Amino acid sequence: AQSVAQPEDQVNVAEGNPLTVKCTYSVSGNPYLFWYVQYPNRGLQFLLKYITGDNLVKGSYGFEAEFNKSQTSFHLKKPSALVSDSALYFCAVRDLISSGSARQLTFGSGTQLTVLP
Amino acid sequence: SAVISQKPSRDICQRGTSLTIQCQVDSQVTMMFWYRQQPGQSLTLIATANQGSEATYESGFVIDKFPISRPNLTFSTLTVSNMSPEDSSIYLCSVGGGYNEQFFGPGTRLTVL
Numbered sequence: 012a013q014s015v016a017q018p019e020d021q022v023n024v025a026e027g028n029p030l031t032v033k034c035t036y037s038v039s040g041n042p043y044l045f046w047y048v049q050y051p052n053r054g055l056q057f058l059l060k061y062i063t064g065d066n067l068v069k070g071s072y073g074f075e076a077e078f079n080k081s082q083t084s085f086h087l088k089k090p091s092a093l094v095s096d097s098a099l100y101f102c103a104v105r106d107l108i109s110s111g112s113a114r115q116l117t118f119g120s121g122t123q124l125t126v127l128p
Numbered sequence: 129s130a131v132i133s134q135k136p137s138r139d140i141c142q143r144g145t146s147l148t149i150q151c152q153v154d155s156q157v158t159m160m161f162w163y164r165q166q167p168g169q170s171l172t173l174i175a176t177a178n179q180g181s182e183a184t185y186e187s188g189f190v191i192d193k194f195p196i197s198r199p200n201l202t203f204s205t206l207t208v209s210n211m212s213p214e215d216s217s218i219y220l221c222s223v224g225g226g227y228n229e230q231f232f233g234p235g236t237r238l239t240v241l
Contacts, residue, residue, distance in 0.1 A: 045229055054220055055171075055232040057129070062227060101170065115161075115186075116230055118171045 013038045015104050017119035024092045025127050032087040032122045034102030044085040045103040045116070046076055055101065061085060072096070092126045099123050130155055130223050132233035140239045141211055148207045149236045151221030156201035161222040161230065162194070171220065177204045211240045 014037045024030045036042055046058040059070025066078045076087045085102060102119040131154040141147050151160065162174040174194055175183040183196040197205045208215050216239050224230035 043227055047232075052237070054132075054234040055222075057229045057231065060229050115173055115176070116225070120170045 013042075013104055013117050015102050015117055015119035017100075017102055017122045019122050020120070021123045021125070023125045023127060026094050027091050030089050030092040030096070030124065030126070032100050032102075032124060034085045034087065034119060035083050036085060036102070036104045037083065038104060042083075042085075043105045044076075044078065046070065046074070046085075046087050047101045047103060047118075049099040049101065049121075051098075058087070058100075094126045094128050097124055097126045130157065130231045132221055132223060132231060134219075134221055134233040134236050136236060137234065138237040138239075140241060142241055143212055145211055146207055146209045147211065147238060148205050149219050149221075151204045151206070151233055153202045153223055157223040158201070159223065159225055160198065160204045161225070162196065162204075162206045163220045163222060163232075165218040165220060165235070167216070174206070174219075208238065211238075213240045216240045 016035045018033055022032055044061040047055040048058055049055050058074050059068050059076055061068045061078045067075060069075045074087060074089050076085055078085050100122050103116050105116050133152045135150045139147055160177045163171045164174050165171050173186050174189045175185045175196055177183045177196050177198040179198045179201050185191060193209055195207045206219060218235040218237050220235045221233040222230045
């Protein structure tokens, strides 16, 4: 079975500092990894994905994520945090099942990011 | 990317009643998904709705409690039946999948008294 872990419920960072939101995963095959952001009273917005290729993936709003196969991690990063980045961040994973189809998306528990002015 | 709208955006309902949530997509899609996000929790998949066939429910969710309709390739409804306070959640519609990202509607915030 596939699973995702976000070990930190809450991350606080000062505006202008780099931020990292951690994610580790477990799948039986090759992972398809995603990051989503949820602002208060809003739905989920897609940030970026890793399917294959370069381990460093760039996404929306200046975010990027690094895929590390040996550590089974896909941490979200941004070089300089903004107050407006404060939101709830979800990591998600799916992999292929034996028939070649993709499984359903499995979400982590979420990390609340607060950027302090 | 798909543009997804949901109605209602929020509602407050009495115990024992039912609420139907509508999801409209601006393009034709094969699969639509319904998720539940309980307060302070992550997203849990309720069911997958394919046009022209019965919805596929995940473990812990049953059709009698969460009947789903999928009359065409751009629309779906989820009904939360015989509601209790434990059903208070955000319900989200989503499209996409396979090897690509999924897109989510804005959600319906349900409070059951």
